[in-house]
Amino acid sequence: MAERTIILAGGGHAHLGVLAAWARRPPPDTRRILITSHRHTAYSGMLPGWMAGLYDEADIMIDLAPLAAAAGTELVLASVTGLDPHHVHVGSTRLAFDIASLAVGGGIDTAPFAATGARLLPIRPVDRFRAGWRAFRDRPGDIAIVGGGAGGFELACAARAALPHVAITLVTPPGTLLAGHAPAVIALARRALIQRRITLIETSASGHPDGIRLDDGTILPAAAVILATGSIAPPWLAQSGLATTVSGHLAVDATLAVSPTIFAAGDIIQRTDRPLPRSGVHAVKAGPVLAANIAARLSGATLREYQPRQRTLYLLSTGDRRAILSWGPFALHNRLIWQLKHAIDTGFMRRQRV
Numbered sequence: 001m002a003e004r005t006i007i008l009a010g011g012g013h014a015h016l017g018v019l020a021a022w023a024r025r026p027p028p029d030t031r032r033i034l035i036t037s038h039r040h041t042a043y044s045g046m047l048p049g050w051m052a053g054l055y056d057e058a059d060i061m062i063d064l065a066p067l068a069a070a071a072g073t074e075l076v077l078a079s080v081t082g083l084d085p086h087h088v089h090v091g092s093t094r095l096a097f098d099i100a101s102l103a104v105g106g107g108i109d110t111a112p113f114a115a116t117g118a119r120l121l122p123i124r125p126v127d128r129f130r131a132g133w134r135a136f137r138d139r140p141g142d143i144a145i146v147g148g149g150a151g152g153f154e155l156a157c158a159a160r161a162a163l164p165h166v167a168i169t170l171v172t173p174p175g176t177l178l179a180g181h182a183p184a185v186i187a188l189a190r191r192a193l194i195q196r197r198i199t200l201i202e203t204s205a206s207g208h209p210d211g212i213r214l215d216d217g218t219i220l221p222a223a224a225v226i227l228a229t230g231s232i233a234p235p236w237l238a239q240s241g242l243a244t245t246v247s248g249h250l251a252v253d254a255t256l257a258v259s260p261t262i263f264a265a266g267d268i269i270q271r272t273d274r275p276l277p278r279s280g281v282h283a284v285k286a287g288p289v290l291a292a293n294i295a296a297r298l299s300g301a302t303l304r305e306y307q308p309r310q311r312t313l314y315l316l317s318t319g320d321r322r323a324i325l326s327w328g329p330f331a332l333h334n335r336l337i338w339q340l341k342h343a344i345d346t347g348f349m350r351r352q353r354v
């Protein structure tokens with residue numbers, strides 16, 4: 001049988017399960033290529049812990065090179081710049097595929113904060129954020145964090161653990177602090193912010209040369225503005241000719257199929273059959289389904305579906321070896337929850353080391 005080419009675009013959380021599946025059982029008669037912008041990818045679940053000083057950089061970085069080698073997959077370090085139904089584009093090079101899977105992750109919309117200039121620290125791309133935080137940590141000042149989702153909340157707590165003496169403000173529109181989590185979780189989060197002397201301002205904000213401008217016109221000065229405003233789709237997806245949603249994300253159903261030859265998962269998708277939050281949990285859990293469905297396409301078998309459990313477990317670190325458990329209506333905040341999170345996260349990282 002003629003060899004078929006499978007391209008994985010992006011070394012995102014969603015592709016880790018594909019590489020693991022291929023290491024166990026490589027699809028026969030295939031040439032497999034991983035194209036990703038960096039050899040190392042940060043495990044987002046431990047990134048706030050790194051910021052808080054609980055982990056070293058080496059603890060949170062996944063080296064894709066040995067994972068690709070174990071999966072018999074060529075590693076190409078390059079940025080994907082476009083896609084069409086038959087090719088992945090890297091600059092002016094067109095790489096033909098029989099099957100492609102995308103997990104390049106999302107970006108951050110920095111346009112409303114352009115006026116903030118060099119003080120702006122968007123949390124994506126994560127490698128640039130890490131470098132920006134390292135530099136800021138050495139000459140710290142007051143911090144504003146924009147975006148009250150799980151990422152913004154954890155980063156605010158981590159910043160407090162790292163920098164006990166600066167003013168920290170978390171700014172998020174009304175009703176958006178940990179939106180989607182139960183009231184009991186939000187109540188614990190509010191209390192945690194107060195205990196850590198993190199000011200919560202519930203309003204929208206935009207950029208200003210001194211920091212940020214709040215909705216009522218007040219200027220909040222800040223030496224660093226961390227932008228954690230949710231993930232946007234890479235603009236080149238809209239030019240791919242593939243089905244996208246109004247937000248520019250790839251439209252997929254439960255099989256994660258974008259087209260007969262392309263799959264996608266992680267932050268760049270929007271499910272058409274149900275709402276699904278963009279989180280590392282769902283990205284990681286989509287990996288085995290991607291692997292199964294790539295194999296199913298090759299053999300003509302039926303595609304599997306990724307259906308999340310009714311309740312997703314979230315463990316939100318508060319930076320001080322405590323964490324908040326969020327599981328449906330249940331909420332707890334203590335050291336045991338952090339120990340559970342630490343055990344899950346370090347166990348996950350151990351499995352990424354081959």
Ligand SMILES: Cc1cc2nc3c(=O)[nH]c(=O)nc-3n(C[C@H](O)[C@H](O)[C@H](O)COP(=O)(O)OP(=O)(O)OC[C@H]3O[C@@H](n4cnc5c(N)ncnc54)[C@H](O)[C@@H]3O)c2cc1C
Binds near residue numbers: 035036048150
């Ligand atoms: C600070 C922070 C904390 C978070 N904490 C949590 C948490 O505790 N729990 C949770 O569930 N989720 C968390 N998330 C969300 C989680 O990180 C994402 O949902 C998840 O990483 C998305 O996975 P992905 O596969 O889409 O891509 P990512 O894991 O984002 O990876 C994208 C990969 O693609 C590569 N890449 C990017 N662009 C290109 C390109 N053009 N060409 C080639 N390669 C490219 C990158 O180098 C990277 O390796 C957090 C996010 C952040 C930013």
